[in-house]
Amino acid sequence: MSAVMITRKVRKWEKLPGKNTFCCDGRVMMARQKGVFYLTLFLIVGTCSLFFAFECPYLAIHLSPAIPVFAALLFLFVMAMLLRTSFSDPGVLPRALPEEATFIEMEIEAANGNVPAGQRPPPRIRNVQINNQIVKLKYCYTCKIFRPPRASHCSICDNCVDRFDHHCPWVGNCVGKRNYRYFYLFTLSLSLLTIYIFTFDIVHVVMRSVDNGFLNTLKQTPGTVLEVLVCFFTLWSVVGLTGFHTYLISLNQTTNEDIKGSWSGKNRVQNPYSHKNIIKNCCEVLCGPAYPSVLDRRGLMQEDSPALSDAPPSSSSSSSVPQTTKTTAPLIPNEHTPDEAKPSIAAPPEKSPAPREEPAGAKVPPLASPETDAETSIAKDQTH
């Protein structure tokens, strides 16, 4: 039985689980639904084009040439921030490899002790003390890890994201630890750009109306009407959003924590991550270190076994323990097991002869329901 060696170079992003789309050979990472992102792009580019076409020639001559120059710089900054937010890895945590998942399962078993048959096992929670505050770390059934503090699982992208803020359809990506500051700068600069365009639209219409009359001005520059409409509606939403995020940053909170009311102050629960100083909080969020991506999208997969198996996304050293074909360690099925993994659950013994993995595969599926998004968590928090 001879096997054919695959010689095509496969990059790790091609084998990553989760519902992201990748472009430019793994350099760009976005969510699957990008429709609203294209709308955002269209609105920004469209409105600014109209501004440069209709307003700028008049204002440059009658007021100052600095006006279009500044508008252009602001526009470029907005676009840079938008693309940076949309295209970068928000801080996705890679899923546990089978051995790590098994190790954690064994620890949980040891901690839970004997659960009488028919009884629901206790929810998988680890308590840690952070700055004299007890924080509960929840177990993610999809990623098979205990989520670090402030991390949350995004059900749209099907990934655990570190310091998860929210999933923003307008930028077509999650907002998390790595791209939060770009997101904030995007909303801030977009607010400034919107106010700038709105103001100069009004100035332009007023100046022209003085010479030509109001209705004639509108006929001459129809673009202005469109711009004013777009800016008016954008102003309320984007400026409000910027204000909200400024508030969150000053308290070092995430949108996710704010929605769930994690640090709302009842039961004397306080935010353990806040430095209790607005300046320090702002500096940490906006000027902190630039965290690297832990996903290694562009690394090459090691094709060390021929043809059939999907090599797991790990370029790390040797392990002669054969890995199962799915990296989501399909030993314990649950309602969130991806459909393609379910058939492989039925046949793990052929693929993973390591004795350690067998007992885990024979376990009864956990009855405790996993929490994968904010809504279920809120409900659970209220019942706890």
Next chain:
Amino acid sequence: MFSQTHSLQDMRQQAAVAAKVFIQRDYTNGTVCQFQTKFPSELETRIDKQQFEETVRTLNNLYAEAEKLGSQSYIEGCLACLTAYTIFLCMETHYEKVLKKIAKYIQEQNDKIYAPRGLLLTDPIERGLRVIEIAIFEDRSLTR
């Protein structure tokens, strides 16, 4: 940065992995990357506690240096913001520089201390900075 090809490890591919230990993160100081220094019982026969704790402590110090909120990180942040973060296309961030240091340190520790004892440290960056994976190889030299 992510490849750990080393002739010693190629040799190790011949040996069988008896077990893997995962050193978990220590969150007592917040979300900063720190690992627990608790000595796992599986390593008792292979390496002494002091050596292990020294390794983990040095790694913790390196990660603390990477994530330090000091004047250097603020200057880097402000400068990057002024250039709309395009400066990161040509310049390496402070964190990335420290990660390289960490990779070198782990390689060195593996060569000098862990490999001779039949152990292998995996750089935490390959596990999403969640755990330090230590592979314990079957020790054929010992007669039991």
